[in-house]
Ligand code: FPP
Ligand code: MG
């Protein structure tokens with residue numbers, strides 16, 4: 001705890017704010033159609049790691065302290081950014097679970113398993129519409145553009161992942177990293193950017209805030225892709241070992257393939273051959289694909305932390321440094 005070791009615990013620092021964020025989301029999703037409210041609130045009933053709203057809240061406070069404090073109306077607007085990014089994220093997960101045919105999410109049956117795909121798609125759309133309305137209410141065109149970019153990037157990332165045309169072996173890692181930026185890092189980058197804009201930061205600090213979120217997001221997803229290899233569904237609250245089953249080659253396989261070129265053929269046929277998934281898994285373990293992925297994640301995490309030195313020292317800044325470290329060691 002912060003009291004015992006003097007280090008700011010990210011979760012503790014924003015615990016109260018996070019509770020407000022989730023109660024705000026719940027009330028924003030209210031409407032005159034009870035079924036829609038029930039479906040829309042379903043994925044929020046057990047919140048996940050709350051990682052995205054947490055970094056938005058901490059970065060908001062870092063910017064606020066750097067500026068010597070901000071008026072309450074600005075702080076409220078920054079909080080709305082946390083609400084909006086969590087809504088966009090959750091809407092995309094509802095759609096993602098349809099696309100991935102995932103059975104569970106956040107330790108419960110996925111929404112489409114309970115209510116069917118048609119209602120799942122519509123529920124995602126509804127959450128996105130509420131997020132758009134709240135975004136407009138911020139009355140800041142720059143922030144509207146910045147957070148709309150997240151939605152565009154999520155769609156692009158997901159489309160890249162569907163991969164109509166597979167890249168040649170030489171371009172695979174670059175394509176994977178670009179996809180990773182679009183599907184994961186953009187949301188954290190633009191969320192951090194938005195709170196810095198609202199906080200009245202200079203263009204340089206706005207950019208550093210963006211880069212913090214971007215690099216942390218890259219590290220986060222690389223670790224996520226490792227966890228797909230090494231963690232259990234029970235721990236994660238969602239299915240694991242699915243990426244290759246879905247035909248996806250993530251960083252651990254791509255690194256292993258640099259050493260074991262027999263993996264190229266398996267990647268190219270999207271692990272559809274008999275025994276491909278198991279064979280690739282063994283090759284990844286043998287060639288240190290997980291360790292190499294972790295090293296790349298660590299370098300992104302370091303790059304994220306280096307952006308923070310431009311901001312005034314604060315408890316929240318220390319918490320973000322710690323978070324960048326925790327991301328590397330997380331087990332779920
Ligand atoms: C989870 O990845 C999915 C995403 C991060 C993005 C999904 C985006 C879309 C479906 C595009 C539509 C966007 C909106 C805003 C409605 P994953 O499947 O690798 O991770 P998982 O293991 O958590 O399922
Ligand atoms: Mg997916």
Ligand code: MG
Nearest residue numbers: 096097100102
């Ligand atoms: Mg998925």
